[in-house]
Amino acid sequence: MASTLITGVKRDITLLDNVTPLDGDHITVLDISMEKNLIGLKKALEVGAEVFYADHHRSGEIPNSPQLDAHIDLDPNTCTSLIIDDYLQGQHHTWAITAAYGDNLIAKAEELAIKAGFDEEQRAFLKELGTLINYNGYGASVDDLHFDPAKLYQALYQYTSPFEAKNDLNSPYYALKQAYEADLADALAIQPTHESESLAVYELKDTAGSRRISGVYGNLLANQTPIRMRF
Numbered sequence: 072m073a074s075t076l077i078t079g080v081k082r083d084i085t086l087l088d089n090v091t092p093l094d095g096d097h098i099t100v101l102d103i104s105m106e107k108n109l110i111g112l113k114k115a116l117e118v119g120a121e122v123f124y125a126d127h128h129r130s131g132e133i134p135n136s137p138q139l140d141a142h143i144d145l146d147p148n149t150c151t152s153l154i155i156d157d158y159l160q161g162q163h164h165t166w167a168i169t170a171a172y173g174d175n176l177i178a179k180a181e182e183l184a185i186k187a188g189f190d191e192e193q194r195a196f197l198k199e200l201g202t203l204i205n206y207n208g209y210g211a212s213v214d215d216l217h218f219d220p221a222k223l224y225q226a227l228y229q230y231t232s233p234f235e236a237k238n239d240l241n242s243p244y245y246a247l248k249q250a251y252e253a254d255l256a257d258a259l260a261i262q263p264t265h266e267s268e269s270l271a272v273y274e275l276k277d278t279a280g281s282r283r284i285s286g287v288y289g290n291l292l293a294n295q296t297p298i299r300m301r302f
């Protein structure tokens with residue numbers, strides 16, 4: 072059966088608006104707030120589509136429908152990949168851990184990776200790959216990104232385990248690693264225009280590279296100076 076993959080930049084979260092639902096469609100919705108997609112969701116249910124919905128953002132009131140299979144968990148220590156990991160009973164556990172690292176759930180991902188028996192080098196790789204996949208989502212539009220997220224998904228889908236992406240020198244891992252390091256070097260070269268104990272202001276250049284690195288660089292600064300995260 073034919074399926075259509077709908078995705079976009081990280082900030083493009085009303086993806087259900089891009090769906091024209093038909094009776095009998097099966098729609099899988101992942102990692103976008105139900106509250107923000109309620110109109111599209113209701114439309115899908117009204118025309119007779121079946122919807123599987125997994126997410127960890129604000130859901131608002133969940134429509135009561137036998138066609139809706141909702142897996143919503145707002146625990147700040149979980150993310151959509153870990154919700155799906157439970158649902159699939161760990162069938163793709165290493166990918167789920169990679170995605171948890173990518174969502175900056177570092178402590179939780181470390182705990183799961185240690186429990187799964189991965190050594191320090193393996194954990195560092197999973198963290199790096201997760202961060203790189205997350206990094207690829209940031210941009211004002213898909214044109215800013217190195218990979219269209221749909222193409223990145225298809226490229227990574229062929230690897231049963233994330234470690235296969237490391238063994239394949241032509242995998243997106245190597246292309247993203249090189250691009251990330253270049254964007255990060257540009258961001259790190261910029262000194263804050265204002266700095267105090269509780270605040271720092273960095274003015275990045277108006278470039279696609281700045282838009283790509285902004286999210287992951289923000290995580291990096293926050294992890295380095297947790298005191299500035301209190302506000």
Ligand SMILES: [Mn+2]
Nearest residue numbers: 102150151174
């Ligand atoms: Mn998420």
